[in-house]
Every structure is written in structure tokens, then in C-alpha cells.
Amino acid sequence: MDGRPLGIGLVGVGTVGGTVAHLLETEGRRLSLRAGRPLEVVRGVVRDPSRPRPGGLHGERLTADWRAVVADPRVEVVVELLGGLTPAREVVLAALEAGKDVVTANKALLAEHGTEIFAAARRSGRVVAFEAAVAGGIPIIQALSCGLAANRIEALAAIVNGTCNFILTAMTGRELSYESALRQAQELGYAESDPTLDVDGTDTAHKLALLVQLAFGVTVTTADIPRVGIDRLETLDLKFASELGYAVKLLATARLAGDGVVELGVAPRLVRLGTPLADVQGAYNAIRVVGDVVGDTLFYGLGAGAMPTASSVLGDLVDVACGRAARSFAVLGLWPERAGNQPAVRPGPAFCRYYLRFMILDRPGALGQIAAVLGRHGISIASVIQHDPGETDGPESPVPLILMTHQADSVALRSALAEADRLEVIRRPTVSYAVEE
Amino acid sequence: MDGRPLGIGLVGVGTVGGTVAHLLETEGRRLSLRAGRPLEVVRGVVRDPSRPRPGGLHGERLTADWRAVVADPRVEVVVELLGGLTPAREVVLAALEAGKDVVTANKALLAEHGTEIFAAARRSGRVVAFEAAVAGGIPIIQALSCGLAANRIEALAAIVNGTCNFILTAMTGRELSYESALRQAQELGYAESDPTLDVDGTDTAHKLALLVQLAFGVTVTTADIPRVGIDRLETLDLKFASELGYAVKLLATARLAGDGVVELGVAPRLVRLGTPLADVQGAYNAIRVVGDVVGDTLFYGLGAGAMPTASSVLGDLVDVACGRAARSFAVLGLWPERAGNQPAVRPGPAFCRYYLRFMILDRPGALGQIAAVLGRHGISIASVIQHDPGETDGPESPVPLILMTHQADSVALRSALAEADRLEVIRRPTVSYAVEE
Numbered sequence: 001m002d003g004r005p006l007g008i009g010l011v012g013v014g015t016v017g018g019t020v021a022h023l024l025e026t027e028g029r030r031l032s033l034r035a036g037r038p039l040e041v042v043r044g045v046v047r048d049p050s051r052p053r054p055g056g057l058h059g060e061r062l063t064a065d066w067r068a069v070v071a072d073p074r075v076e077v078v079v080e081l082l083g084g085l086t087p088a089r090e091v092v093l094a095a096l097e098a099g100k101d102v103v104t105a106n107k108a109l110l111a112e113h114g115t116e117i118f119a120a121a122r123r124s125g126r127v128v129a130f131e132a133a134v135a136g137g138i139p140i141i142q143a144l145s146c147g148l149a150a151n152r153i154e155a156l157a158a159i160v161n162g163t164c165n166f167i168l169t170a171m172t173g174r175e176l177s178y179e180s181a182l183r184q185a186q187e188l189g190y191a192e193s194d195p196t197l198d199v200d201g202t203d204t205a206h207k208l209a210l211l212v213q214l215a216f217g218v219t220v221t222t223a224d225i226p227r228v229g230i231d232r233l234e235t236l237d238l239k240f241a242s243e244l245g246y247a248v249k250l251l252a253t254a255r256l257a258g259d260g261v262v263e264l265g266v267a268p269r270l271v272r273l274g275t276p277l278a279d280v281q282g283a284y285n286a287i288r289v290v291g292d293v294v295g296d297t298l299f300y301g302l303g304a305g306a307m308p309t310a311s312s313v314l315g316d317l318v319d320v321a322c323g324r325a326a327r328s329f330a331v332l333g334l335w336p337e338r339a340g341n342q343p344a345v346r347p348g349p350a351f352c353r354y355y356l357r358f359m360i361l362d363r364p365g366a367l368g369q370i371a372a373v374l375g376r377h378g379i380s381i382a383s384v385i386q387h388d389p390g391e392t393d394g395p396e397s398p399v400p401l402i403l404m405t406h407q408a409d410s411v412a413l414r415s416a417l418a419e420a421d422r423l424e425v426i427r428r429p430t431v432s433y434a435v436e437e
Numbered sequence: 438m439d440g441r442p443l444g445i446g447l448v449g450v451g452t453v454g455g456t457v458a459h460l461l462e463t464e465g466r467r468l469s470l471r472a473g474r475p476l477e478v479v480r481g482v483v484r485d486p487s488r489p490r491p492g493g494l495h496g497e498r499l500t501a502d503w504r505a506v507v508a509d510p511r512v513e514v515v516v517e518l519l520g521g522l523t524p525a526r527e528v529v530l531a532a533l534e535a536g537k538d539v540v541t542a543n544k545a546l547l548a549e550h551g552t553e554i555f556a557a558a559r560r561s562g563r564v565v566a567f568e569a570a571v572a573g574g575i576p577i578i579q580a581l582s583c584g585l586a587a588n589r590i591e592a593l594a595a596i597v598n599g600t601c602n603f604i605l606t607a608m609t610g611r612e613l614s615y616e617s618a619l620r621q622a623q624e625l626g627y628a629e630s631d632p633t634l635d636v637d638g639t640d641t642a643h644k645l646a647l648l649v650q651l652a653f654g655v656t657v658t659t660a661d662i663p664r665v666g667i668d669r670l671e672t673l674d675l676k677f678a679s680e681l682g683y684a685v686k687l688l689a690t691a692r693l694a695g696d697g698v699v700e701l702g703v704a705p706r707l708v709r710l711g712t713p714l715a716d717v718q719g720a721y722n723a724i725r726v727v728g729d730v731v732g733d734t735l736f737y738g739l740g741a742g743a744m745p746t747a748s749s750v751l752g753d754l755v756d757v758a759c760g761r762a763a764r765s766f767a768v769l770g771l772w773p774e775r776a777g778n779q780p781a782v783r784p785g786p787a788f789c790r791y792y793l794r795f796m797i798l799d800r801p802g803a804l805g806q807i808a809a810v811l812g813r814h815g816i817s818i819a820s821v822i823q824h825d826p827g828e829t830d831g832p833e834s835p836v837p838l839i840l841m842t843h844q845a846d847s848v849a850l851r852s853a854l855a856e857a858d859r860l861e862v863i864r865r866p867t868v869s870y871a872v873e874e
Binding site: 023027030031033034035036131136137138139142143146147148149150151152274275276279280281284291293294295296297298299300301302307308310311312314315318319322323324327328330331332333 | 460464467468470471472473568573574575576579580583584585586587588589711712713716717718721723728730731732733734735736737738739742744745747748749751752755756759760761764765767768769770
């Protein structure tokens with residue numbers, strides 16, 4: 001072990017950054033053994049440098065000027081923990097330009113500006129490490145880039161938003177409404193006061209953009225990924241799904257289809273109970289990866305929070321310090337400037353089974369009419385649930401009719417539902433969720 | 438990418454070796470992109486070189502003489518896939534001595550001779566990579582050595598023998614006896630004709646020895662690990678466990694206790710249903726790892742078979758080729774020659790809850806007598822199951838009484854059971870399994 005410490009510039013010393021600084025101080029010996037050299041925070045960037053931060057960051061070691069830290073010759077690696085696009089993009093590009101390696105937890109930044117950032121890194125011969133950008137403490141970036149390197153990835157399905165999974169777990173287990181479950185997630189700190197980017201699937205799509213870059217070598221931005229959030233999910237559908245033997249999870253999915261196109265999507269999906277993805281509870285994340293050589297794998301852990309995220313940031317710093325990150329970066333060719341022969345993408349899945357909830361008037365022949373419409377579009381029914389409605393608000397009050405289809409073409413399904421929803425017995429837009437196989 | 442191929446000597450071209458050779462040929466382009474250079478099998482070692490093997494291995498490219506391959510100047514890395522200790526140990530030591538890197542899937546070899554082999558590797562400045570030695574295709578060695586590098590590992594619990602897990606799944610799901618489930622596993626190729634090393638826990642102990650070297654830096658051999666196999670498990674206990682909300686799994690466990698000692702063991706354990714480990718079915722493996730920074734993680738996949746094992750062997754070859762393996766090897770310091778300040782070990786868990794099955798005569802006062810014995814040893818009862826025996830073979834035919842204890846000291850428990858088993862109402866040795874928390 002050579003004695004020369006790796007100088008770190010910490011841009012952003014909030015919850016995660018503070019934890020990183022704290023652990024670098026308290027666990028310095030352990031980390032330096034793994035890194036082959038000491039890891040040392042040279043300076044931190046915060047809005048208010050007068051307030052001391054963990055890890056002995058105060059006085060001269062804090063500044064509000066990120067440019068000063070990026071330019072500091074003692075800083076060899078810049079850890080960007082600001083989040084968002086501005087000024088994170090500028091910070092990262094300036095750091096690479098100045099010949100520093102970059103460690104970042106910023107999924108939005110890479111999802112939107114990956115090509116520009118990786119081109120800058122290659123120009124200056126530096127690395128960008130981003131384990132913390134997807135699934136908190138789970139070393140999934142490493143698994144996809146190194147451990148499973150021998151595989152052609154065929155499919156992945158990921159629960160990568162702890163907020164959504166916490167809400168879905170509460171809606172399922174305690175039959176809370178979406179609104180109550182969200183409120184509880186907010187009270188417990190699992191959801192932000194404005195949870196939009198989590199619950200509408202945007203955050204999940206950012207992470208999917210990073211995963212498919214690694215797994216399939218395709219460059220997509222958030223705009224390329226069709227997404228449905230959990231904000232319109234009704235507890236009723238979780239109950240029916242469970243009756244059919246499924247959990248409902250917000251999944252990011254990608255699949256290499258037979259024609260070589262990668263099918264992408266973010267949406268609530270039905271996952272068979274008793275399979276590992278279905279059992280991911282609360283704020284946990286999991287990524288299922290299917291490789292042509294390894295078969296089915298799953299990586300599970302806490303997807304957010306200061307400690308799990310710090311675990312990945314520190315893991316990346318160890319990789320940078322011992323020279324492993326440079327070796328990986330050189331062979332991975334992520335976010336290439338010339339798209340070359342990268343696979344095409346389309347919304348997916350194009351072909352799967354569906355859960356459908358019709359809200360119908362409880363009249364003779366209603367099921368027959370719906371089945372006829374589906375049949376005309378080539379969609380066949382695998383199972384049906386219709387409970388005795390018991391006391392309703394009257395004969396004009398709609399009741400749920402649940403159908404599970406056999407494998408169906410997604411375009412045909414959409415046409416069929418559009419037509420069915422014009423039937424007189426159907427009183428609300430039909431709800432549909434794909435089944436993840 | 439420099440054009441110079443990495444020359445591979447394949448010692449053992451059986452099922453796994455043949456698959457490795459085949460994939461190196463058919464997926465050569467994909468692998469060379471990830472490795473930064475082509476990977477090329479120079480020669481293979483087999484008992485009968487007259488029979489051609491996959492990957493174009495025939496004629497001069499096959500030999501029965503492993504020394505010729507190890508000495509071949511074109512061979513830079515020796516892949517040892519013989520299994521067992523002899524001549525695998527000689528092959529690996531000779532390869533390192535000759536200045537070659539080594540990739541091995543041989544858990545028994547490292548569990549028994551790790552110190553000698555890693556000393557040889559350090560002397561010659563080469564690496565030993567062994568991802569395939571634990572849990573088939575799951576990149577758990579990499580996760581422990583790199584991805585979770587920032588963590589002090591606090592505990593691990595692993596299902597790492599697919600044969601045992603297949604048998605337990607069949608016994609649980611289809612209520613087969615151990616003997617029938619084993620026979621089925623043999624028919625389907627999940628168990629060998631002599632399954633002893635799998636079912637008695639030895640194979641699991643080999644893998645635990647490797648995992649604790651990485652996780653805790655302790656060097657143990659199989660002899661240091663107390664082990665109970667699955668060969669005496671009765672279907673009846675799986676049924677009662679399930680009634681109590683648990684699955685029974687053959688677990689390798691290790692835990693860093695409060696006093697700094699690592700508690701080790703291999704035994705059937707009760708795992709709470711609905712947690713990820715409990716849902717590991719059939720021939721799948723999973724390793725739960727708890728780190729002080731990352732929290733709870735789980736790594737899941739196929740633990741055996743030619744393809745998953747080949748995935749790990751090829752992953753290691755990619756790591757060796759691109760120079761990553763050398764960086765990891767340099768900082769990990771595995772199997773050090775001087776034990777130094779490595780933690781002590783003891784059998785574990787020392788303190789946990791227990792499932793107990795007494796076989797008692799159905800007489801008034803029987804439960805009271807047993808509870809009194811347990812109480813005298815400081816063991817308190819959390820729950821009881823005793824079913825109406827219905828028709829028995831007569832008043833002298835013993836019936837099961839199931840107790841779940843609160844947290845209990847393992848030494849006190851053993852004394853209590855020895856005393857209880859001398860009671861006149863107890864007719865068979867009492868069965869006990871620890872509960873994994």
C-alpha cells in the first residue's frame with residue numbers, strides 16, 4: 001500500500017454527503033485497507049460554509065464555491081451529490097475537464113446527459129463511477145458491468161423506487177388508500193413533500209435508462225421510456241390481484257425481444273406471489289436480471305437512504321483508489337458517441353397477459369358483450385372474477401368485473417378496451433395492468 | 438483494445454469446462470469486448486485426449502498431461518476445473534509457480550489449502566480468482582470483495598447447496614419423505630449418485646469457509662465449522678415449521694457477535710416465511726449479507742450447473758484479462774500467512790430461538806414436566822403446538838409436541854434437552870432446530 005492519500009472533493013454535503021464524510025473519518029482504516037491507500041476528503045462544497053459538517057468539515061475545508069474545489073490540485077476525485085441537472089452537469093463536466101475522476105449518485109443527470117458526460121470522461125482519460133445512482137446500496141452496476149460480464153442480458157425487471165414500493169406494500173398489507181399510504185410514507189420520511197417524480201414513475205425511468213445502458217448497450221433518455229405511475233392505483237385492484245395470486249409492483253422492465261429490439265417500460269405490473277420480486281417489501285429494492293449464461297438472478301437491498309447510498313459511493317471511491325474503476329471504464333464503452341449498432345427500442349411488453357378491471361352495470365349479458373369485443377380483437381380470457389355485489393348503491397351503480405387474459409398483443413388490447421369502453425354496460429374507463437412473467 | 442489474446446489453459450474439460458470452451462468460441466466477440474482483448478483456449482487437459490471436446494478442442498489442443506499445459510508459454514491463465522484436492526492442489530501451485538494466473542471453481546481446495554495457495558500467488562505476483570467456487574453464477578465473491586467494500590459485514594446467511602434446497606423444496610411442497618425427494622433429485626440430475634458431501638453439509642461448509650474469509654477475514658477450514666446435514670430431516674418437522682410460519686432451509690451462517698467473535702455453523706434452520714431467504718425454491722441459491730453501512734442485502738441465482746458456473750468462470754477470465762483481478766487481489770490480502778488480528782471463531786448461533794419437537798406419551802402432566810425442565814435451564818416457551826393425536830397405535834405410541842422457545846443460550850438448551858430426554862414420558866431423542874432471525 002503506497003501512503004499517498006486519494007484526495008476527495010465532496011460537492012454536496014447533505015444527508016448522503018455528510019454520511020460519506022463521517023464514514024471516511026470513522027472507518028478510515030478499514031476503507032484504506034480495501035482501497036490500498038488512504039481516502040481523504042480535502043474539501044466540501046455547501047451553500048452555507050459557516051455551519052460545520054460531519055467528518056471534520058469546517059473552516060477552510062468548506063466552501064460555497066464548487067469551482068474552487070474542482071480546481072484544487074489536491075482533489076483527484078470529485079464526488080457529486082447535488083442531484084438534479086443544474087449545476088450538477090457543469091460540476092461534473094468541469095471536474096472531468098480538469099482531469100479529475102467523478103463519482104456520482106445522480107441518475108437524472110446520467111439519464112439525460114450520459115453521452116456528453118462519458119464523452120468528456122473519455123477525452124480526459126478519467127472515469128465516471130455511478131453505483132449509487134441506481135438502487136442505493138445494491139451493487140447492481142458492478143454486477144452488470146463485471147460479475148455478469150459473460151452474459152447477453154435477455155431481460156431485467158426492477159423495483160428501484162423505495163417510495164413507491166413502500167406505498168404499495170402499505171396499500172396491500174393494510175388495505176390503505178393510495179392517499180393514506182402516501183401520507184404515511186411522508187410522515188415516516190419515505191416520501192418527499194412533493195412526491196411527484198417518485199410516484200409518477202420518472203425516477204424509476206431515470207434508473208431504467210442507466211440499467212439498459214449497461215445491460216443492452218442502448219442509450220435512451222427518460223422521454224423514450226413509456227411510464228405509468230402508481231398515483232392512480234386503487235386498493236381494489238391490489239385486492240383482486242392478490243386473490244388471483246399476484247402482488248402489484250411498480251416495475252421498470254426491459255426485454256430483448258426475438259427481433260433484437262429492446263422493449264422498455266415503467267408501470268405497475270402484476271408479479272406472481274411466491275417469486276422473489278413479489279416478496280420485496282417496504283422501502284427495499286430488487287433487480288431481477290436474466291442472462292443467457294447465468295439464467296435468473298436477483299439483487300436485493302435498501303434502495304435509498306443515506307447509509308445504503310453512502311455504501312455505494314464509498315465502494316466507488318475504493319474502486320477508483322485501487323485502480324479497478326479505470327480498468328472497468330476502459331472496457332465498458334458506456335454511452336458511446338456514435339450509436340453504431342446498438343439495438344432499437346420500443347415500448348414494452350409488446351405481448352403479455354393482462355389484468356383487466358371493467359366497471360359494469362350488473363345486467364344479464366354484460367360479460368358476454370365484453371367477451372365478444374375482446375374475442376373480435378383476438379384476446380382470449382384465462383380467468384374471471386365477479387363477486388356477488390351484495391348491497392350496492394342501486395342497479396345503476398357499477399360493479400367490478402375482473403378478467404385475466406391469455407398472452408395478448410398490446411396494440412390489439414388497447415383497441416379492444418377502447419371499443420369495450422363504448423359499450424353501454426361499461427361505466428368507467430377500464431383499468432389494465434400487464435403481468436410480469 | 439490491444440489485439441494480444443489472453444492464452445487460457447483449461448485443466449478439466451468436463452461439463453463446466455466444455456461449456457466454458459464452447460462459449461469462448463461462440464461468444465468470443467462479446468467476451469473480448471468486455472475483456473478488452475480476445476480470450477483464447479490454448480489447450481485443454483482431459484483424461485482421454487482422443488475424444489474431441491467443445492470449442493474446437495481436439496488433436497494437439499488436448500492432452501492428458503496437465504504439466505505440459507501449465508508449462509506452455511502461450512498459457513497465461515490456468516483454469517482449474519478438476520474439483521477435489523488431488524491433483525487440483527498440485528496443478529494450482531504449479532501454475533502459480535510458473536507465473537500464471539489461476540481461475541478455479543474448487544471450493545474444497547480453497548477451504549482446505551487457501552493459505553498455501555494464496556501465499557504462492559503472492560510470491561509469484563499472480564492472482565487466484567474463484568467466483569465460481571461459491572453459489573454458481575451469483576457474483577457474490579465480487580460483491581463481498583468490491584461492491585460492499587465499504588462495509589463491516591455483520592452477518593451472513595446462505596443457501597449455497599442447490600441439491601439440498603431442491604430436496605427441501607420437494608419435501609415441503611409435495612410432502613415427500615427425505616428418501617423420495619433425494620431419489621427424485623438424483624433422477625433429475627440435481628443430486629449425485631453418492632450425495633453424501635451435499636446432504637451432510639460438507640459442501641456448504643466449504644463455501645462458508647470461503648465466504649467468511651472474504652466477509653470477516655477469518656481463515657477456517659471445514660473442521661472448524663460445526664455442521665448438521667439434511668439427511669435426518671423429517672417431513673413432519675417441515676409441516677410443523679410451516680404451521681408456525683417458517684420454512685426450513687439448510688443455511689450456512691456467520692455472525693460477528695458483540696464480543697468480536699465470529700459465530701459459524703451449517704445446519705437446517707427455520708426461516709420466517711415471506712422473507713427473501715424463505716422463498717428460495719428448488720436448485721436456487723441465495724446469500725443474505727448484512728453490512729453496517731448498506732444494511733440488509735440478498736444475492737440470488739442458480740447455484741450450480743454448467744451454464745451458471747461457466748458464467749462465473751468467464752466473468753473471472755474477463756477480470757483477469759482487463760487487469761481488474763490484479764487490482765482486487767493486491768488490496769484484498771485473502772488467506773494471509775500470519776493470522777495477525779483476525780477474529781476468533783466459535784460455533785453459532787450462541788443465542789437464538791429454537792424449534793423443538795418432543796415425542797411424548799400422551800399422558801396428563803407431560804407438557805408440565807418438560808416445561809419444568811426447560812424452566813430450570815432458563816429457557817422460556819413462546820408457543821406450543823400439540824394436535825389431538827386422533828387414532829394412534831395405542832397409548833404407548835408417542836405423539837409430537839412442538840415448542841418454540843424465546844431466545845435461549847445454546848449450551849443451556851443442550852443441557853435442558855439432555856435432561857428432558859431422560860424423562861419417562863419422552864420416547865425418542867428430541868429434535869431441535871435454530872431459528873434464523
